[in-house]
């Protein structure tokens with residue numbers, strides 16, 4: 001297997017970080033079952049199968065739950081593949097299917113796949129088919145503050161901002177936070193996810209994650225953050241939310257406006273502002 005994969009043992013579980021096509025895939029291994037967190041793009045499935053056989057020496061069916069932090073292709077694609085082939089249930093926020101619903105959702109889905117391919121090309125990865133089912137109907141719908149079904153040492157936190165349905169996971173005993181896309185770590189420099197759609201909500205979400213005082217922060221993109229820096233990083237990123245969008249991120253921002261989860265709240269806001277004006 002790839003030398004960049006890491007294995008960390010804690011008193012509760014063994015944490016496996018596998019380098020996927022464009023993101024880190026986490027397998028949390030317990031004697032009684034395995035939790036897969038954001039198991040990569042659809043074409044990462046053979047990688048997970050190989051990892052289970054060669055490193056874990058356990059059948060893939062020992063994975064008893066896949067968690068999808070949000071509906072971007074590098075987070076949801078692999079989970080749909082694991083469910084289709086092995087019947088492994090998916091847990092995701094209850095709003096998850098609002099993101100790619102309807103015709104405009106389909107457009108957003110295709111654009112997000114295209115943007116993921118661009119990221120892969122920039123990272124000098126070969127082009128792969130990464131399409132996946134855009135409506136996932138989670139088997140375990142999640143809400144804020146609940147414990148993960150079957151893995152009740154992990155609490156779900158709803159942290160909208162990057163999308164309308166992002167979740168992260170916190171293990172209080174081990175003080176480990178899986179922060180998904182909320183922090184992007186590029187060789188020790190920290191960046192916002194691209195895009196940040198709901199800016200005020202993103203700031204509240206950073207505040208919420210900062211208050212956890214996690215001592216280990218696992219990221220979908222970039223290396224793990226250890227120690228007490230988490231709070232400072234969240235507050236640094238909060239300060240960037242209303243800054244102008246960097247040139248490199250402008251295209252993804254322009255292409256991220258078709259999801260009903262984006263345009264519906266925007267239209268609602270515009271409509272109520274217009275009504276208020278008429279009433280005055």
Ligand SMILES: [Fe+2]
Pocket residue numbers: 070072162181193
């Ligand atoms: Fe994302």
